[in-house]
Structure formats: C-alpha cells, structure tokens
Amino acid sequence: MPHPGRDRALLWTLRLFAVSSVAIVLLVVAFVSGESAPALAEVGPVRFFSDPSWHPASGFFNMVPMLAGTVLVSAGALLLAAPLGVLSAIFLQFYAPPALRSYWRNLIGLLAGIPSVVYGFWGLVSLVPLINRLHPPGQSLLAGILVLALMVLPTIALLSDAALESVPAHYLRSAAALGLSRWGTVSGVVLPAARGGILTGVALAAARAVGETMAVLMVCGNVVRMPEGLFDPVRTLTANIALEMAYAGSAHRSALFVSGLALLAIVALGAGFSEAARRKVVANG
C-alpha cells in the first residue's frame, strides 16, 4: 500500500510551499533592512523621531507625523469599513433576495478590483472638492479615511461573507427552532460562530490599509505635519515613499527605506495583536 510514501511526499511538498512563503517575507525584510542600513548608521535611529522636521535633502528626518498619519488614516478607515463590510456580508447571506445575491457578490468583487488609481482619481476629482467646501483645503485626513474605507471594504465584506457562509446550517436550524428572530440569529448565533473568519478579514484589511499607496497619496494632502483635526492634511509613510523615492539621491533613498522599515514594524505589530486577539476570540468560543 503506497499511502505512507505518498503522504510523506505530500507533507514535504506542502512544507516546502509554506517555507517558501516565509522565505519571501524574509527576503523582503532583509532587502528593506539592507537598504535602510546606511541611513540608520549615518543618521542614527533617534533622529528619525527627534529631528525638527522631514526635509531629507536638508538633513532633517523626523518621521513621527507620518507614523501618526499612517496610523490615523488606517484606523479611521477600519473603524468605518469593518461594520459596513460585516453588514454587507450579513445583507448578502440573510437579507438580500436570492436573485440579488450573485449580483451583489460580483459587485463587491469588482469593488475589490478597481485600481487604486481610480479610487484616488475619484477621490481627488469628486470627493475632495466636496470636503473643500466644508473646510479647505479638502485634501485631508478625512478624505483619506473615506477613500481608504471604500478600498478595504470589499476585503472585509468578501472574507466575512465566506466566514458566514461556512457557519454550519444546523446552527441556523436550531436558532430557528428556538424561535430566534432573524437579527437575533445573526447577532446571537452567526456572528459569534463566524468571528474567526471575520477577524481574519479585518486583519487583512488593516494590512491593506496600512500598505495602500496611490489613492492615499492623491487625496491626503501629503503635508508632513501633525494633524490637529479631520480636515488637516496628512502624509502617510507609503505616500512618502511613493512621492520621493523616484527622485531621491542615495542618503535620501536610504532614509525612505527607513520609512519602509517603520511600516513593516507597524504591520508586524498589528499582525501580532490581531493573531493574539483572534486566538483569544476563538478560544473563548
């Protein structure tokens, strides 16, 4: 009987694949670290937090406002997109008429695939002038949050939908048998059962939000300053790289890779948190 051999071969193949995805991460991290090493050595890590401003050409390297910008824009977008995305999935699974469902799923899939340039374009041409009327200059933290929320919404919606889809049907039957109402079933039975998958979706969306570049660059205003309100312009770390990388000389380029490294750190931190949260949530279930 050949199974054990075949199974062992399978296991090694799978392990190889899993290792290769780790290898890619390591390569990326090594690459970014290697490129930022000169700046870290020359400027020193402290000055990225203590310099008076970000003017790499003049030798000032303060990244703090951009760190804050990245965190604020992403957090705002997630706060907005997470409930909307989950509600969209609930709509699809429990409220939408059957005829509408496949259309809705396609719509969300499309929304996921609209190039970020188009979102940015739309934000710049349609959304920013509207905000400008409320409070100039229009290109602002708020605009970034709105556009980004729209962009990460499909990720949350699609993965939540898959999570809801996989809730065993007998849960629903038992809920119905207990006389639970539709919303009672959704909030009391389905969401708790699907929270692992939903959290995965939110975590991926968070990663996408932090990593998004083009659209944010087009609508956020990109001024390196601590924002004092929703209508102030901000610059994110990604926008910083995209704006300056192509035009940067060697020291400046290396400093930009330090912003890349900072981004990786934020994402790693976030990933650690979300994994811990997910484990806790799943364990409590």
Place this chain on the structure above:
Amino acid sequence: MADALTAPVAATPARADGALRETAALVAVWGTAALIAGVFLWILGELVWNGVGALSWEYLTSAPREAGRAGGIAPILVSTLAILGVCLAATVPIAFGSAVFLAEYTSDAGRFGRVVRTSLDVLAGVPSIVFGLFGNAFFCRTLGLGFSILSGGLTLACMALPLVIRSTEEGLRAVPREYRMGAAALALSRTTTLFRLLLPAAVPGLTAGLVLGIGRALAETAALIFTSGYVDRMPSSLLDSGRALSIHVYDLSMNVAGGDRNAYASALVLVGLLLLVNGVAGALSALWRRRLAAP
C-alpha cells in the same frame, strides 16, 4: 444555507423592543447595502460616463500612439494578461500548499504555524511600492530576469499570496470535521482526503481569496512600474518588458496631458477584465466541484 432565514420572520408581538430591534437591524443592513451600492455606482458611473465614448473594438485591438492619447491598448492588454497568468501560475500552487499545510498540519498553537501565519500577515501589509523595489532588486537584478513580464508576475504573486493563503486556510478550516474522521476511518490517505474531499469543500474560501488576489494584482501600479516596466510594445516573450493596464491608467491620468479620456476608457477595460476573470474563476470552481462530485 440561509434559506431557512430568508423567509420573512414573523415578529413576536409579545416583545415590542425585540421587534424594534429587528426593524432597526433591517434598516441598518439595507441602508448599508444601499450606501455601498450607491457609492459604487457613483464611481462606476463616472468611469462609464467619461470612458465609454473612447471604447471601441479598434481601441482594444490597436497599438497606442502619442503616449496613449490616441490609438488603442492591444499590447497593453496582452501584457496584462501575461502578467496575470504568471502571477496565477505562481500563486495558486504555493497558496494551496501553504494553506493546506497551515490548516491540516499545524495547530493554532504550534510554533511553525504561528511563524508562517505571522509572516503572512506582515507580507500582506508590505506597501506595494516596497514590493516594487524588492521585485526590482530581487527578480530583475539578482535573478537576472530584467524588466519583464516574468518579474512583474512573480512580484505580484508575492503580493497576492497572503490574501489567497489566508482565505483558503479559512475555507479548509470550515470543512466539517466529520469528513476527516470518516476518511481516516476508511484508511484513506491524507493525499486522497485532501484532494478528493477537503479542497472541493474549501472552494468558496479559495475562490474568495483568488478573486481578491486577482483584483489586487490587476489593480496594482506601484509594484509593476519597477518590475514589468513601461514599454508599451507588443511583448514577444515572458522575458520582454510589458506595460500593464493599471500602469497605463496611472500614466495617462497622472503623467500625460490630455490623457484623461483614454485613462477612463482603459480603467473601464480593466474593470471589465476583472469581471471576466471573476466570472471565469467562479465558473471554473463550480465546474471543478461538480466534476469531483460526479463519478
């Protein structure tokens, strides 16, 4: 699965606050749906309004002229499909393998699984422009592939991997435990269990991941400009540089004066392409599921 619930549920008269809550939920859910659909239609409407005029069969089948202000997008379309093909060919096996490994061979608490999972979460958050620079350094220079469709596709594969792996893994984890027990009791090998029973059952999660991954790959700009390049000539092999549609859209809208109209048209083509790819992915996965279920 939701059929039991899509039938209207009678409100319980005894609990007025319950009915109120039910109504509030109904309003919230439909409101959200309307909002999302509204904004989407707004964006799509703008694309169609501004772009449909430039669309024609000739636009799809001729080469660009005057930096894209005139002419069509044929070579760009071909390059885009080729990049996508490379990306899928690399993503799908690695993503399947990793997802199966994570879901079937590692426990939630295991160290190796945790390392892989956290790595993937980090990978998912790497900004696309960093991927671009990485791809340029690694694929184009270190591996010597140069500016090419191959470099671009592989770079995109790195980006799409975490999305596809995680959602495939979720799909696999959602497969009822009974199948695995039943298969083990029949002494089926894990290989058979996996390919015959688990993967077909995990198809929804997998499709969701692929749709997201393809969407992200097709929409990508920053990672491609440094890897697959800017050349808008018809590629003759995977080692040729080829401009992707998203780069074309970006270049026309941000870099070429008077390119807006064709930028909208190209964006419209991109969205159409995505719709097509999603449709094909859905049909293929349905076909696969049916074929495996049939004798």
Place this chain on the structure above:
Amino acid sequence: MTKPAQKPVLEFGTVKPGARPWAPLEERPKCCEPRPFVRTEGLSVFYGSRAAIREVSLSVNRGCITALVGPSGCGKTSFLCALNRMTDLIPGAKVYGRVELSGEDILDAGADVVALRRRVGMIFQKPNPFPLSVRRNLELPLREHGVRDRSAIEEKVERALRDVGLWEEVKDRLDAPAQALSGGQQQRLCIARALALDPEALLFDEPCSALDPLAAGVVEDRIASLRGRYSVVIVTHNLAQARRIADWVALFWMIDGAGRLVEYGSSKAVFEAATHPITAAYISGIRG
C-alpha cells in the same frame, strides 16, 4: 473493583441483583464462543492531563456483537477510538497501555495504521457521507485501496449496498448526491462504505442516536445481521438496544474522574446476573 465514586449508588439499590426487569434472554448462537479478536490491556486515554478512560482491560470476541454501555462521558467513545487509532486525530490525545489485534500491538509506533483501519472500520454517531454521489462514496475508498477494475468495483458496491438493505432504495440514483438521502439511508450508506473494504471488525459509535426511531430500527437490524461475519463493537446509550443485539456487554462508569470498566460479560450474565451493584442499579433503569 474500586470503590464507586457516586456514593448514593447503594442507597438507590432497591432492586436486588439478579432481578429481571425484562424477559429472559435467549442463549446466543454458537459463533459467539469467546475467541478474542481485539484485546486491550491497561488501556488509558488522556486528553491533556485529564484521563478519559483509565486502565481498561477487555477482550472483544470474534464474530460477536459487543455493546459498550454506560452514561455519557464515561469514556466509551474514547475506548472505541483507541481500537483503530482514531485517537491519532484528536489533538492532545495520548494513549497508554496495549491494544492487541491478532497478537500485534497496534499502539506501537511502527504499526501500519492504514492496514489497521482497513481491518477495523468505524461508523460515527452522525451519518457522514462525503459530499459526493452515492456511488463515489463507495468507490473512493475502494480505488484508494487498490481496487481498480470497473466490474470489481461495481460488484463490491452492489454487494455492500445489498448488505445494508440500501440497494433497492438507491440503485436508480447512484449518481445523486449522498447528502440528499435521508438520515437513516445516509447511515446505512456509511456502513456499506465501511463494508465494501471487507473489514474484519466494525466499530459503531452510537450509530442510531441521531436517527428517528424507524430509521434507527432499520439500522439496528442491519447491525444485528452482521453477527457472525464481522466482529462488532457498538457504543450505545440505549440499554434496550444493547439487550436486543449484543452478545457481550461492557459497562463503563465514571469513577474518580475517569472512565473505568465496571462489568463485562455475556449479555445474559450482565443483564440477568450483574455482579456489580452499579451494574445492577444501571440495568434496572434507576441510574443513568
């Protein structure tokens, strides 16, 4: 026997040992002469640090139906799972002791699990046909185990389905999804699926408890009909069922936080002349 954990056992012992709540059991056919097929020695199963069963020694006789009875959570299923190493699939499960199958220790690391599970099939509480057609459900394991010949497969499929009385019901819809069958049919399909592999023994984990009484009756009859050809171990909560079909009965009971074997003997002996007060009380329907 150790001291019972549940103190009030004897206080409820209003029924004298040897009392007959039911009609007398007939003697079983000759095939049930005790010829050990599986023998366990000091078998313990742990989930983490919690013992599900402790120190169970028992011989399952060839060609007979052995029922494992006892209240929920007393380790019957854990014992069953240890017999074909399904415990391997339970995260954190550890098995100690010896399980001998034809003299070989199957808990040995070098034991061939695939061969073991082919010899010892298992049917679960909830019918679990694969999301495939009726035919594919039977075909998949057959092909997996080296049966390639079309006609051989067809013949085995039909025989297995006839064995469980399903052939007449499904012969016209072999290519319909198995999950469209009724619960009882699904369970019989699962039995047929196991039978198609020509096992020597079958393990049933409460095979009827998820079915309606009518379907349960049909499934039970099918299990009873396996007597003589296969060695059957069945976990059941249903004492009446054990009484109806079992040749041998083992009673498990939770003692000191772990499942223990309290009494084991022929059906007649256990039901009519239990030696242990727990058994007597349980059988008489007062406890459990």
Place this chain on the structure above:
Amino acid sequence: MKRVFLAIGMLALGACRSKDPASGSSGPEAERKLVLTGSSTIAPLASEIAKRFEAKHPGVRVDIQTGGSARGISDALAGLADIGMASRELNPDEAANGLTAIPIAKDGIGLIVHRDNALLGLTRQQLVSVYTGQVTNWRQVGGKDARLTVVNKAEGRATLELFLHFTGLKSTDIQASVVIGDNAQGIKTVAGNPDAIGYVSIGTAEHDASLGTPIRLISVDGVAASLATVGDGTFPMSRALNLVVKGQPNGLARDFIEYSRSAEVHDLVKAEFFVPLGPTGT
C-alpha cells in the same frame, strides 16, 4: 486540478507568443537593444521618439522605463541603463562622476490658479511671501477675500528644485497646505479648489486648460507663462530635459541621442507639450 492551472499558464504563454506580429519582423540580424530609464516627465516623449527610431532602424529595440530622474542618473552611472533620463541639471557630484547631460527639449514651470480666480500674475517677491506663509489670504496679493491653499511639490522633485532656485527659498521655508507628486495631480487639485495656487509644467497646463479644465496660468514677474516665452528664453522658470550618459555617448546610444535632438522629432516634442531645441541645439 494541476492540469487546469497548467493549461491557464500555457494559454497565457501562448497568447503572448501567437498574438505577436513584432517577433517576426525583428529581422535576421542580431537584435540590438537600448535601455533608457529615468524621469517620468521625459518617458512619454522618449517612448514616442523610440518608436520612430525603431521604425528607421530595423532590428533595434529601445525600451523605456520610468522611475524618476534620480533613478535615471544612478542607472546611467551604474551601467544598468544605456541612457538615463533626467528632467533637471546634473549636480556637481554627478558631473564629477563622469556623467554627461545632453538636452533634448525645454520645459517651463508655470503658476496655475483656478479659472474663477481673477488674479493675473505675481511677482517673485509675492510668490515668496505666499509660499512661506507670510500671506494667507488672496486679498493680500490683490485677489478676492479667501484663504489661500498653497500647493507644493514633493521633496526631491526636479520641478521643486527649479522653483526653489527661482524663488531663492529653501525647502524648509515653505509652508504648504497640500503636497503633490505628478503634474496632473497638481492640475486636478487646483481645478477642484477655487482658492488654490500651484506650479506645474506649462505645456501640460496649457493643453489641459484648452480642453476645458478650469485652471489658468498666471504671469510671473510680468512675463506671461506660455510655450512661446519658454521657447524664446524670456520666461524665468524653465529647465532642460536631459539624456544622461556616462562619459561620451557612442554607437547606438549616440545615434539615438542625435536623433532625439534633430528636427525630425520636433513634432513629437510639441505633441508632448514641450519646447523643441532651437536650431543651435540649445
């Protein structure tokens, strides 16, 4: 399953091979290839020139890649590209490394405001006060009563360097409300904000304004911003678009550079809204 994906892969491969008419026409002689990288401003023009050059020289392929002036310069230096593209002058360090910059066209940087803004022009001094935040209301420079939105270019951009050079400001002095990257982003920002002021490539702005985009070029120090004033050298903020090579160009690279400077491509330069070189090549 694997077969399906293999099939997809083959399809993709096949598609790009079979649909390619160019592969046959590359001729019997060994293919010669020229790689240009650098400034995104020059890239569209270079692409067009390359196509015409390829048509005249069978068997030659010219690949254009963008990535910014800095990249063009460093790639030319490192030998990763045959020719770099830079929309700025070389700085002394770069020149000292043996790089040569050869102009192929001229470009001007003009100030733009929204079409509804009645302002006609600014002097250099006014420009300095606007961009340093000393002036925050249009009224202070002769416009309506509204808060100014100052649009600046991102650090490192060649356009910003030219602007700084003209105003005599340092990058750290500028107080911007919005920072932008590419020209079109600046145009769209100003078009969407009636109180904004920014600076972009003149040709691009002229063309977009002629297509109905609500922006207007204003004069600087009394000189109207137009391709004409850039061409005759009177407009104060102009720059050369350069091709950069290590040492002196030779072979195919020299042919391409000479072709790019010749009158044969003036129509292409104009079509991309730049100013062709004069007959003297300046």
